Amino acid sequence: MAASIYEQILGEAFYQLHPKLQQRYTFLQDRPFEAGGVMKRIKGVPKGFLPLGWLGTKRKLLFPERGEGVPFTLKNTPSVGKDGEAQVHWERIFYFGKTQRYFNALMRFNAKEAVIEDYLGEPPIVYSDLELAVEQGALLITSKRQRLLLGPVEIPLPSIFQGKATVKEAYIEEEEAYAISVQVKNPLIGTVFAYEGVFHHDDL
Template identity: 40%
Template sequence: MTIYTTLLGEKFQQLHPKLQHRYALPLDQEFFATGVMSQIKNGGRLLSPFYCLTSKANFLFPESGQEIPFSIANRCAMNQDGEVEVAWERTFHFQNAERKFNARMTVDLEKKLVKDFLGDIPFFYSDLHFDVTKEGFLIITSGVQKVMLGKAGFTLPKILRGRVTVLEGYDDQKDVYTIHVSIYNAVLGRVMMYAGEFKESVH
């Protein structure tokens, strides 16, 4: 078993079968998919300096748009610390730019959460809590967040955190995965939102 099956335990079987396939992700295997984001929204000009910084690390980015083609790749492997790790690479193909939103995830079984290191230069960290809805969707919410300087982490106060909510499902009629991601700050409002559909494909 890998990190998501281990973390969710019996709840994993309550996921839609297609989500079970997507998140089982055995060691040294890859899940690749392509699709379209019907909508991508950022938080506006006030956050432009922040987006400029994070986009250089393949994290958040300043572009917004509709009907944006994208791809997603997940790879499961052992990292240098001997932990099972899942790499996430999301690529968004805007008309004038290609943006990536990358992350690496491991699991903390004691705390029953996923440890999410965001960007290619992992200067931002978030606890993630995984659960399953009665409809068989996967819902992910954020908890403690830190700014990382090397291996040292400085916990952000709640007022500075981006409250993350991810809802991933499967539409049997369309035969597509569905995704809705919201990152919201109590003071600044929306930091980023995107929603769309995708299908598994061969890389």
């Protein structure tokens, strides 16, 4: 079985991840990884930028809601793109009562440039290079170069307009659960979007 895009980008460092994270990011038998959990805290787009939040809901990317104890589901589906490169679709659904909000993306491995390409939204509206690292068994993901996607047109974004993401995913032995924290910051706005929670995958 071919190595996942995360194994390929991390190389030997992949085996420094907690064993449960290694299993999670190997995508055994090419099956989707499906899980459910609760966001302890989640902050949507700041109130002063609600148009950005409502626009995000149309592209399954950002949203204005916030709260505590918010249920969510996660689904990662590996596949092969038209160009033959491995890719993984990320679907994250947050349940605010009867309202569902999304934070979706498509990650691809660019073997030529040795980078994970992250296409955010559906259809994608923002592109970002991702840098992956391992720290004490946890997976760290940070966003780097970003571009605005307007159909076939790609516009490089100056740093002042970028939303820099920092993601940390770990495994908590005591709870037999995965812990996730995500924070997206902009130099002007501050925190654009953030969440912190835990999730379980019973079939792994």
